[in-house]
Every structure is written in C-alpha cells, then in structure tokens.
Amino acid sequence: MTEAKEIRISQADLDFRRRFMEIPGAERLMLCYQCGTCTADCPVAMHVEEFRPRRIARLAAYGQKDRLLKGDTVWLCAGCYTCYERCPEQVRISEIISALRKLALKEGIIHPTYKALMKSIAEMGYIYEIDDFQNEMREDEDLPPAPEPDIEEIEVIMRKTGFLDLIGGC
Amino acid sequence: MRYAFFVGCTTLARLWGYETSTRKVAERLGVELIDMPGSSCCGTTYLETLDHITALAIAARNICIAEDMGMDIITVCNGCTEVLTKANKELKEDLELRVKVNDVLADVGKRFKGTVEIKHFVKMLKEDIGLDKIRKAVDHPLKGLKVGAHYGCHLLKPSDVMLYDDPEVPTTLDELINVTGAESIAYPNKLECCTGPIMGIREDVTWSVGLEKVETVKKYADIMVTVCPFCFLTYERCQLMTETSPDVPVVHYPQLLGLALGLDYEELGIENNKIDASRILDFMED
Numbered sequence: 303m304t305e306a307k308e309i310r311i312s313q314a315d316l317d318f319r320r321r322f323m324e325i326p327g328a329e330r331l332m333l334c335y336q337c338g339t340c341t342a343d344c345p346v347a348m349h350v351e352e353f354r355p356r357r358i359a360r361l362a363a364y365g366q367k368d369r370l371l372k373g374d375t376v377w378l379c380a381g382c383y384t385c386y387e388r389c390p391e392q393v394r395i396s397e398i399i400s401a402l403r404k405l406a407l408k409e410g411i412i413h414p415t416y417k418a419l420m421k422s423i424a425e426m427g428y429i430y431e432i433d434d435f436q437n438e439m440r441e442d443e444d445l446p447p448a449p450e451p452d453i454e455e456i457e458v459i460m461r462k463t464g465f466l467d468l469i470g471g472c
Numbered sequence: 473m474r475y476a477f478f479v480g481c482t483t484l485a486r487l488w489g490y491e492t493s494t495r496k497v498a499e500r501l502g503v504e505l506i507d508m509p510g511s512s513c514c515g516t517t518y519l520e521t522l523d524h525i526t527a528l529a530i531a532a533r534n535i536c537i538a539e540d541m542g543m544d545i546i547t548v549c550n551g552c553t554e555v556l557t558k559a560n561k562e563l564k565e566d567l568e569l570r571v572k573v574n575d576v577l578a579d580v581g582k583r584f585k586g587t588v589e590i591k592h593f594v595k596m597l598k599e600d601i602g603l604d605k606i607r608k609a610v611d612h613p614l615k616g617l618k619v620g621a622h623y624g625c626h627l628l629k630p631s632d633v634m635l636y637d638d639p640e641v642p643t644t645l646d647e648l649i650n651v652t653g654a655e656s657i658a659y660p661n662k663l664e665c666c667t668g669p670i671m672g673i674r675e676d677v678t679w680s681v682g683l684e685k686v687e688t689v690k691k692y693a694d695i696m697v698t699v700c701p702f703c704f705l706t707y708e709r710c711q712l713m714t715e716t717s718p719d720v721p722v723v724h725y726p727q728l729l730g731l732a733l734g735l736d737y738e739e740l741g742i743e744n745n746k747i748d749a750s751r752i753l754d755f756m757e758d
Contacts, residue, residue: 326524345665349677377673381517382665383629387639400521407522415672416518423519423530427512430485443488443741445495448479451512455533455580462576465526 315365322362325404327397334359340385340395346378353378355385355395362398367405376402377413407468420469424460427451473600475591476538477505478556480549481513482701489741490701493726494548494593496740500733501601501609505546508537514552515559517626517669528569529576531559535590536582544589546596548726550700551669554626556590558633592627594699594725595636598644606651610732613653617755619728620689620720621645621656622707624700625665648725649697652732654755659692661685668702682710686718695721695752697728708746721749731756 322328340355341347347354353375361370370376376399385395406412412420422429432448440447460466483490498505515530535556538545547553563570564586574583591599597606623645631639640663646656667681686707689696698704704722711717723745730740731752742749 345667345681346670346677349680350674374673378670379521380625380665380667380669381521382625382667382669384625384665386630403521404523412522413673416522419516419518419672420522423513423515428481428485429513429516430481432481432485436485440484440488443492443744445488445491446507448484449508449511452510452580455510455582456512456530458579459529459533459576460526462579463523463526463529465523468523 309361309364309366313364313366315367318365318367319363322365322367322401322405325401327394328362328401330391330393331359331362331398333391334363334393334395335391336360337390339388339390340393343384343388345382345384346380350378355379355399358399358402359393359395362402370402371406371409371411374413376406377416412469417469420465424456424466424469425453427453427456473502474504474506474543475546475596476508476541476543476588478508478511478514478534478538478545478547478552480547480552480701482705483548487701487704487724487744489727489744490548490704490724492739492741493724493730493735496735497726497730497733500730500735501597501606503596503601506541506543508534508541508545511537514555517551517555520555520558525572525576527555528559528563528573531556532563532573532577532584533580533582535560535588536577536584538588539585542587544591546591546593548593548699549702550592550624550626551702553590553592554629554634560586560588560590561633592699594627594645594648597648597729603647603651606648606729610652612732612734612756614728614732614752614755615653615757617654617695617752618693619649619654619656620659620693620696621649621662622666622685622696622698622703623663624698624703627699645697645699645725649728652729654728654732657692659688661688666703666706668706671706678706679710679713682706683714683718686711686720690718690720693720694755695723695749697723697725699725712746717747719747721745721747721751723749723752728752
C-alpha cells in the first residue's frame with residue numbers, strides 16, 4: 303500500500319508520543335508550530351527531497367513511529383545544529399532526530415554505516431584501523447606512534463551500559 | 473604552556489600534514505603538546521545520537537586521562553571538540569549524571585573529576601597565546617593571499633554548549649588568518665555545513681554540498697582554510713571526485729600559520745594535501 307500523505311487523527315499514537323518525549327532531547331517537541339525554519343535552513347534538506355525536519359517534528363507529534371523509523375530519514379541529519387540554533391521555539395529538532403535514533407536502536411534498527419562505525423570503536427578504539435603500517439607512515443612523517451587505546455576498558459564500558467548488546471543485536 | 477594533545481582518529485590515521493603542522497606551530501610558539509597514553513576515539517558525534525550514557529562514558533574516559541596528566545585538552549577536530557566539550561560540561565554541571573557515568577567508569581578504575589577544559593587548537597591560539605604575540609612572531613607574511621575560511625559547525629555549535637564565538641557571525645578564524653598577513657574574505661554561505669557526517673549515508677549529497685561551497689570560494693579567494701579533518705576531507709575529496717574540479721587548494725589552518733612563521737612548506741606537510749597548494753608560495757616575499 304502506498305503511504306497516504308495525510309495523517310488521519312484516528313491514526314495518531316499519543317501513547318507513543320508520550321513515551322518518546324521522555325527521551326532526553328525530545329522534551330520540547332510540542333512547542334513546534336511548524337514555521338519551517340528548520341527545513342528552510344537545513345543544508346541536507348536543500349539537496350534531499352525526502353529529508354524534511356519540519357515533517358519529522360509533525361510526524362513525531364502524531365506519534366507516527368513506523369513512518370519515522372523506516373528508510374534513511376533519521377540517519378540523514380548531519381548534526382550541524384543550524385535548526386537547533388535558529389528555531390524560534392527552541393524545539394531543538396536535531397535533538398529530536400537524535401532521540402529518534404536512540405529509539406530506533408532500542409528497536410533493533412541502526413543504519414549500517416553507523417553500525418560499522420560503532421563496531422570499529424568497540425573493536426579498535428578508533429573509527430579507522432591504525433596499525434603498524436599507519437605507524438610506519440607516521441614515523442616517516444616524523445610523528446610519534448598513535449596512542450594505543452585501551453580496548454579492554456572500552457569493551458567493559460560498552461558492555462556495562464548495554465551498548466554492545468544493542469549494536470550486536472541489530 | 474603545556475596541554476594534553478587529543479589528535480582524534482581521522483587526523484591520526486590520514487591527515488598527517490594537519491598533525492605535523494599543528495605540532496610544529498605549537499613548538500614555534502612555545503606550546504608543549506603532550507600525547508595522551510591509552511586515549512581512544514572521542515566516541516564521535518554519531519555515538520552521542522545513539523546512546524547518551526555510553527557517549528558520555530567514552531568521552532569521559534579520555535577526559536580522565538588528561539585529568540591525570542593535570543592538563544587541559546587541545547583538539548584539532550571540530551567533532552572531537554564538540555563531543556568532549558559537551559560531555560565535560562554535562563558532567564561538570566549535572567551531578568546525578570556524573571554519578572551514573574562514574575559508576576560505569578569505576579569498572580575501569582577511572583573517575584571523572586571535572587578539573588580540565590577542552591580547547592580547539594585555534595581557541596588556544598587566540599585565547600591563551602593571543603593575536604598580538606602571534607602577529608609579532610609572523611616573519612613571512614602572506615601578503616595578498618585571499619583565503620576563504622570555513623569554520624565548520626561544531627567549533628561553534630551548539631552555541632549554548634560550546635560557548636565560543638558567535639554562532640552566526642564568528643570572527644576568530646578570520647582574525648587568525650589575518651594575522652598571517654593573508655586576507656580572510658567574506659563569501660556567501662560561509663557558515664554552511666560541509667555535510668561530511670552524512671558521507672557514509674548519502675555520499676552524493678556530501679560531494680554536491682562540498683562542491684557548491686568550493687566553487688563559491690573560488691570566485692572570491694585563492695585557497696580555502698579549514699580547522700577540522702572532516703571538513704577538510706569533504707572539500708578536498710569533492711574536488712577529486714569530479715572531472716571539472718574547481719582546483720581550489722584546501723589547507724589546514726596551522727599549515728597557513730606555519731608558513732607565515734617561517735616554517736618550511738615540506739615540514740608543514742603541505743605536499744601531502746591532495747590539491748597542489750604551492751601557489752601560496754607566490755605570495756611570500758623572499
């Protein structure tokens with residue numbers, strides 16, 4: 303079934319909205335009066351038709367979890383904070399999008415790029431592999447060896463917060 | 473002046489010219505940058521959006537290393553700067569949160585105490601060394617060189633966290649460029665994001681956003697200057713990805729300052745930049 307453009311009041315999931323607004327960053331969702339400053343000034347929205355921060359706020363206000371979490375919508379925010387700075391109601395749309403990502407992760411949804419980055423940090427302590435080869439190149443440039451991250455400590459931290467299970471379970 | 477030097481993944485792994493020039497310029501200005509043993513990735517601006525406590529704990533673990541060294545942290549990546557500054561601020565101000573995070577850190581024998589500050593290298597240059605002192609040290613001014621400065625987002629925003637410069641009308645980087653004798657020019661959309669963070673989601677968008685800015689800069693300036701490895705890679709790579717490259721050299725700020733301080737083009741690692749920047753040398757007096 304193709305998705306209807308309108309949201310029917312009967313489809314609103316206010317229970318979801320209530321739970322969503324408890325996530326830190328999403329508290330100010332209902333202050334949004336749809337002025338559209340966020341979308342107008344968003345560097346991604348200028349190039350990506352389907353990424354509309356104002357629409358994200360509206361869908362969240364009606365508790366449209368499935369529409370929000372499908373596709374790349376919540377993963378397209380570059381985190382530039384332009385909407386955060388310019389919103390006349392300090393809704394902090396960027397934080398609302400972050401809250402949606404947190405919710406997605408709890409539901410077992412994460413963009414593969416994000417998952418790969420998080421796994422790199424968990425396994426290597428860096429987002430790239432920095433090995434002997436890199437250190438030899440660094441030496442050629444007269445640079446000291448890269449600090450060796452304490453991977454065990456990172457694993458202990460990520461296990462204790464439950465994050466390893468979250469990214470492993472996706 | 474001594475600081476703990478948090479280099480960050482991208483610079484460590486790929487942008488040695490940025491790291492070398494930062495270290496050389498610091499040395500020339502009498503600043504000691506001390507490596508942070510055992511430090512890791514800051515967590516990235518991505519992790520912040522996925523899990524609050526994990527993000528704080530990974531950032532705080534790095535901050536704790538600097539606390540043990542008894543030194544403020546110097547960063548060179550806007551992303552690391554924002555991640556570490558935000559974690560540092562939240563954990564200094566919210567004691568309940570600090571207890572939660574310290575409970576996690578206790579398992580690795582660490583404890584956040586809240587004794588250090590996080591500073592991007594350019595913030596340190598302006599606030600701790602000062603423009604006057606830098607101006608006096610400039611002995612090879614880059615007269616006539618027009619520079620398109622790109623601040624990048626996380627040096628300034630979120631402004632209620634970064635508390636640094638004006639998020640809409642910043643001046644720090646322009647001032648730091650002008651003390652080299654070069655001229656930081658105004659250009660449209662100067663503060664627009666590079667969209668580097670969505671490179672792994674929609675690469676095509678990042679390249680077109682990047683090219684748009686580079687092509688704008690080309691109309692007004694000779695080179696572009698960045699203070700973040702992510703922004704740098706975006707503006708360099710978007711040009712390499714197209715057959716009709718605008719061919720605008722992208723230069724890390726410490727490379728520019730280094731030249732003005734009389735350091736060699738080679739020792740500043742400028743030849744590692746993928747777009748030949750040697751035209752800068754035409755602006756230097758013999």
